[in-house]
Amino acid sequence: MIIPLSSMSGIDTVAATSLYSFDLKLFGLFFLVFYIIPYPMYRCVAHYLKWELNVKSLARHWQDLFDGLNYDLILFIFGNYTFTMHWITIAAFFPSLFIYGQIAELPATKTSLPNINQWPKGMWVVFLIALRGYLHSIILAFAGYHIYLACQFSLPFVIIYVSCLSIPATILFSAFLLAKEVNTNWLRTKFYFVFRKKQAIDNESGNHHTSTPIADEATSLLPTTHVSTLPNPYTYKITIHLHHWQIFYVLAFFTRFQHPVSQIGAGIVLACYMEGICAYGYDKLVNEEAI
Structure with missing residues (x-):
């Protein structure tokens, strides 16, 4: 049974504007399709193609499994996947998973975002092409179209929808404040x-x-x-490492509409999120290092 626990625009639009909703059978399908199946599939393909993979022990695989269960449960409930999940989402997910994995294997892209001051020229070329070329336009078009979809519903839905971007921004800001306190007293x-x-x-x-x-x-x-x-009384220092799985995990909360464009977008961002988990695992945003 689908339980639309909260709606912002009445029962007629609950599917699109539910703040949170849950269906046990659909969540089982969601976790199966977007975690259980692609996780071993990607690691086998990546191992065969000699793509970059973190070596994981059985304990780390077990930990990632239960981390994935927790993260995916939150995403499913608050990302409206009770209503959004569709065969279009699944069809967009699997090709995107391996396409993103292939892009991540390009020599110029094997540099982390926090090491921007150490990026090679090739990485800057890829970044500038993405910033000024088609990818930049596609990202803006997707973002703009989702805001347009949000505007189709009565207020204050679009205001709440856009304002939710402040949640990850606040989390990131608090991480930098924590690093500033620990590292500089x-x-x-x-x-x-x-x-x-x-x-x-x-x-x-x-x-x-x-x-x-x-x-x-x-x-x-x-x-x-x-x-x-x-x-300084602290015996360690803190480094902030923003991983691509965290960026795309956040974006997956906003592809919440029953529209083909939104469902395709959901498949793409879920694939980019899962590529990071399959290859590397749930690496942390805030990391402690000995001084």
Whole structure:
């Protein structure tokens, strides 16, 4: 039984505007078609063609399986795949999976996005062609058409639809803030200098009422001598590595319409997402490294 748990525009358009929905049998089919079958298929083909693959132990395959179950469950519920999944999506998925895998094998594309300052000339050529050529136009056309599809429904659906882009943006921003704090001791240093500045102003004005026992205890661990930076208490550093599986996983939430263009788009972004999982696994956005 399909359970449309929330609708923004009434029961007549629940299929397109459900905030979340779930059907157990359809989710089983979704996980079978978009994970269980392509995972070993891609690894066998990639191994035969000598494509790049991470060596995975049985434990890592097991971990990826259950990570995939969790990620795909969230995507299925909030990506509206109860209604969006179609034979068109499946037909677009499998060719795209191997086409993207072949593109990823080009020597010029074997460089990660975070290493943009170390990209070879070939990677820049591919990037600029994608940015200025047909791929750029196709991406903009897909994005624009999905916003157009969202506009076909009553307000505030299109506003909520576009605003949801702030969710992954907020997650990414918080990751960079975390890296800044751990790597540069930013927050503690800011707190220390703000407190010292306030203390100096209070001393100049003769106001000593802020020297309560609680404040003394809270700040007793801070250095009393004048310093420009504080010792970093963290014993590791953080690096941010944005993987292509994360980008396409996010995009898969927005191909939520029962329209052939959206269903084709869903197959393509699901394929690009799964190529990263099949080849490398669920690599993390935030990584800890020893100093």
